[in-house]
Amino acid sequence: FLQMPDLPSMLxxxxxxxTHQYSDVKNLPQPESIQHIDVLEGSPxxxxxFGVLDKFDWKWEESVCAEIEFSYVGGRIKAGTSGDSFIxxxxxxxxxxxxxxxxxxxxxxxxxxLVESLKWVKDxxxxxxxKLDKQRLDSIVFAFYGDWIKQLMPINQIELIGxxxxxxxHSPFKLQYVENLNISITESExxxxxxxxxxxxxxxxxxxYDLLDALV
Numbered sequence: 645f646l647q648m649p650d651l652p653s654m655l656x657x658x659x660x661x662x663t664h665q666y667s668d669v670k671n672l673p674q675p676e677s678i679q680h681i682d683v684l685e686g687s688p689x690x691x692x693x694f695g696v697l698d699k700f701d702w703k704w705e706e707s708v709c710a711e712i713e714f715s716y717v718g719g720r721i722k723a724g725t726s727g728d729s730f731i732x733x734x735x736x737x738x739x740x741x742x743x744x745x746x747x748x749x750x751x752x753x754x755x756x757x758l759v760e761s762l763k764w765v766k767d768x769x770x771x772x773x774x775k776l777d778k779q780r781l782d783s784i785v786f787a788f789y790g791d792w793i794k795q796l797m798p799i800n801q802i803e804l805i806g807x808x809x810x811x812x813x814h815s816p817f818k819l820q821y822v823e824n825l826n827i828s829i830t831e832s833e834x835x836x837x838x839x840x841x842x843x844x845x846x847x848x849x850x851x852x853y854d855l856l857d858a859l860v
Contacts, residue, residue: 682739684732688714690751691808695815696784707786708816709765714748715808716741723752724766724782754805758795761788792817 696711712723718741719732732741756762765784795801796817802809811817 681731682734682737683729684716684718684734684739684741686717686741686744688716688744688748688751689808690748690755690806691715691720691810692755692802693810693812694817695812697814706788707761708789708792709784709786710792711780711783712752712785713783714743714751716743722780722783723748751806755802755807758801758805759787759791761791763787789816 691713693711693713694708697709713720714723716732718734718739719730721730721741721743727743728745729740729742732739762785764782765786766782796809800809
């Protein structure tokens with residue numbers, strides 16, 4: 645009878661990853677310390693994280709990457725991670741968080757319907773993929789800049805379908821709303837048109853974007 649020794653608590657999440665990623669260790673018995681922890685259930689909160697990559701790491705200048713995670717009571721897990729549960733923490737105590745894989749997939753499908761050009765980096769051919777570890781690669785999507793803008797401004801449609809959005813340091817979408825929205829109406833020089841309408845929006849760094857071009 646094979647019995648695994650106890651592991652320090654800080655190594656248990658790494659043990660979980662190994663058992664999911666490598667078939668040789670999937671059938672190993674779990675350490676005793678991991679067999680007697682509370683099990684949590686719950687619904688996932690989908691999270692779209694912009695700026696996880698420095699823009700200079702991304703080859704496709706017209707596209708923007710984002711990372712997908714799911715937040716549970718017991719912690720977060722990246723999209724594409726295998727397994728129906730993971731080791732997390734609640735109130736300083738180690739727990740096993742069960743995943744709702746159906747809800748996770750439904751959230752992704754709603755996002756795909758909303759953002760037309762959305763694709764997974766992992767589905768690109770090998771030479772187009774970013775140099776990331778597999779776990780990170782499986783969680784990253786990309787779409788055309790304009791398609792993101794259409795859903796983020798002027799009303800955040802992505803949040804309306806239940807997603808939470810996070811902007812990290814390199815996010816190109818740290819947009820500020822009404823106070824930085826400039827609309828102009830000028831008389832048209834064309835004989836066919838009466839007037840021209842322009843609308844620009846500024847991000848937190850002071851960069852201006854033509855909102856009408858993005859919405860067309």
